[in-house]
Amino acid sequence: MKIEILGCSGGMGLGLHTTCLRINQHLLIDAGSGLGQLSQEELLAIRHILITHAHLDHLCFLPLLIDNLFEHLEQPIEVYALPEVIQVMQQHIFNWQVWPDFSTLPTPEHPVVRFHAIQPDQPLVLEQLKITPFSVQHTVPTCGYHLISEHGRCFAFTSDTTFSADLVARLNQFGPLDALMTECAFPNRMQDLARASQHLTPMLLKQLLSELDHPPQQVWLSHLKPSQTAEIRDEIQQLRSASQLHLLRSGEQFSL
Numbered sequence: 001m002k003i004e005i006l007g008c009s010g011g012m013g014l015g016l017h018t019t020c021l022r023i024n025q026h027l028l029i030d031a032g033s034g035l036g037q038l039s040q041e042e043l044l045a046i047r048h049i050l051i052t053h054a055h056l057d058h059l060c061f062l063p064l065l066i067d068n069l070f071e072h073l074e075q076p077i078e079v080y081a082l083p084e085v086i087q088v089m090q091q092h093i094f095n096w097q098v099w100p101d102f103s104t105l106p107t108p109e110h111p112v113v114r115f116h117a118i119q120p121d122q123p124l125v126l127e128q129l130k131i132t133p134f135s136v137q138h139t140v141p142t143c144g145y146h147l148i149s150e151h152g153r154c155f156a157f158t159s160d161t162t163f164s165a166d167l168v169a170r171l172n173q174f175g176p177l178d179a180l181m182t183e184c185a186f187p188n189r190m191q192d193l194a195r196a197s198q199h200l201t202p203m204l205l206k207q208l209l210s211e212l213d214h215p216p217q218q219v220w221l222s223h224l225k226p227s228q229t230a231e232i233r234d235e236i237q238q239l240r241s242a243s244q245l246h247l248l249r250s251g252e253q254f255s256l
């Protein structure tokens with residue numbers, strides 16, 4: 001399983017892009033501004049997009065992608081998300097005011113994009129990957145994704161979340177992971193804001209990792225707020241963890 005970090009920032013700035021992962025050639029998780037790193041040819045190869053939640057930093061380039069490919073696609077792009085997330089996208093983005101409703105274009109029978117409602121803990125199989133959505137605690141309905149490759153390699157991405165006992169329990173149910181990608185949006189001194197906005201700090205991350213039955217060898221961290229990145233990095237470097245903690249950068253690629 002090849003995992004490419006197209007975007008992993010909690011904000012914007014030179015060289016910073018928001019959440020978008022490419023898994024092998026045809027699958028994306030989220031469609032933040034990192035999606036703009038792909039060429040037209042690479043964009044045309046995208047077949048499936050898993051959306052974690054409706055926050056703008058996770059789907060802002062989805063409308064532009066569909067518009068870009070409109071005249072070139074032979075099959076619709078398949079978008080998967082929780083029902084509440086699909087409803088928000090249809091009501092507030094693809095509503096003919098912010099953007100056209102591409103799920104009815106060029107015709108309702110043969111649209112350029114199709115939305116598929118998924119449910120937590122109901123696996124689906126796409127591109128030889130078994131993919132299980134799981135609920136996480138955030139300010140809006142949000143799911144992470146657990147992926148198993150045909151060779152049995154396991155990867156989980158929590159998306160935006162704060163610490164919760166439910167998250168610990170769910171990750172423990174999945175068993176050992178080859179890599180866990182999660183977030184660390186705020187430094188410890190902003191714990192109240194992290195709790196209110198349902199994100200993680202280094203202390204909350206440490207609590208999460210310490211309660212896992214099988215601490216993953218690799219933990220990849222994303223969604224750092226640009227103005228607090230140096231502070232968060234210092235705090236993460238001081239954490240003692242059984243896992244190797246890695247701060248992600250846009251453009252990194254991993255093979256599991």
Ligand SMILES: [Zn+2]
Nearest residue numbers: 053055138160
């Ligand atoms: Zn969010």
Ligand SMILES: [Zn+2]
Nearest residue numbers: 055057058160
């Ligand atoms: Zn976010």
